[in-house]
Amino acid sequence: MTTIDARQRILQDNEAAAARLRARFERTGTLAINLISSPGSGKTALLEATARRLAGRVRMAAVVGDVATELDAERLRAAGLRAEQIVTQGACHLDARMVDGALAGAGFGEVDLFLIENVGNLVCPTSYDLGERFKVALCSVTEGADKPFKYPGIFAKAAVTLITKSDLLPHVRFDLAAVEGQVRALNPDAEVLLCSAHDGTGLDAWCALLERRIAACKACATSG
Numbered sequence: 391m392t393t394i395d396a397r398q399r400i401l402q403d404n405e406a407a408a409a410r411l412r413a414r415f416e417r418t419g420t421l422a423i424n425l426i427s428s429p430g431s432g433k434t435a436l437l438e439a440t441a442r443r444l445a446g447r448v449r450m451a452a453v454v455g456d457v458a459t460e461l462d463a464e465r466l467r468a469a470g471l472r473a474e475q476i477v478t479q480g481a482c483h484l485d486a487r488m489v490d491g492a493l494a495g496a497g498f499g500e501v502d503l504f505l506i507e508n509v510g511n512l513v514c515p516t517s518y519d520l521g522e523r524f525k526v527a528l529c530s531v532t533e534g535a536d537k538p539f540k541y542p543g544i545f546a547k548a549a550v551t552l553i554t555k556s557d558l559l560p561h562v563r564f565d566l567a568a569v570e571g572q573v574r575a576l577n578p579d580a581e582v583l584l585c586s587a588h589d590g591t592g593l594d595a596w597c598a599l600l601e602r603r604i605a606a607c608k609a610c611a612t613s614g
């Protein structure tokens with residue numbers, strides 16, 4: 391009798407598809423990022439604000455995963471982004487094949503910045519490489535200050551952690567220093583930014599980070 395570790399096989403297949411995506415992004419000098427957070431922590435709001443700020447300077451497109459509805463893609467299009475919805479029909483994360491299929495269907499052409507909004511979930515999306523340059527974790531100030539240590543996988547892997555909805559800080563109990571300390575303990579190299587899509591706090595720093603990383607991707611594509 392042969393025992394097949396199905397999860398291992400699924401992740402191996404995903405790695406192969408992610409490697410193909412990554413090679414494509416590297417060829418075109420595209421910065422691809424994968425946004426992961428619990429439902430409602432502000433991924434789409436951040437992308438709407440990012441699209442408005444970088445419009446005219448950066449060629450952008452997005453794919454967004456949800457278990458049902460096309461609501462987020464509609465919001466992103468209304469903010470001026472070219473966007474394709476992936477409806478996972480219940481699956482709790484995106485995988486690289488879904489992203490590849492959405493890219494093929496959408497025909498975005500070459501872009502400088504490819505934004506992937508994952509299904510709202512702090513656990514499952516962490517295991518699936520989507521060919522991105524780096525993962526971005528979001529944690530809103532309404533979620534409680536214990537989240538990095540309770541869900542360490544994503545905060546350990548994400549190159550950038552955004553603490554979102556900072557405009558609500560005066561109204562909630564949230565120990566900002568404790569959250570920053572947890573993220574740094576899990577990932578000493580992570581960049582941690584405090585931001586608000588509503589009042590614009592931190593968005594200059596966030597967009598500057600993206601533009602720096604886009605320039606680095608372009609330099610690698612032209613030199614390599």
Ligand SMILES: Nc1nc2c(ncn2[C@@H]2O[C@H](COP(=O)(O)OP(=O)(O)OP(=O)(O)O)[C@@H](O)[C@H]2O)c(=O)[nH]1
Nearest residue numbers: 428429430431432433434435510555558586587588
């Ligand atoms: N006060 C405040 N509310 C925000 C901010 N960002 C998002 N919200 C609100 O939080 C709610 C959820 O925001 P979304 O952007 O839809 O969150 P999401 O992470 O994309 O949610 P899912 O796609 O369902 O996982 C909405 O009511 C937003 O208006 C913010 O910076 N400040």
Ligand SMILES: [Mg+2]
Nearest residue numbers: 433434462507
């Ligand atoms: Mg969303």
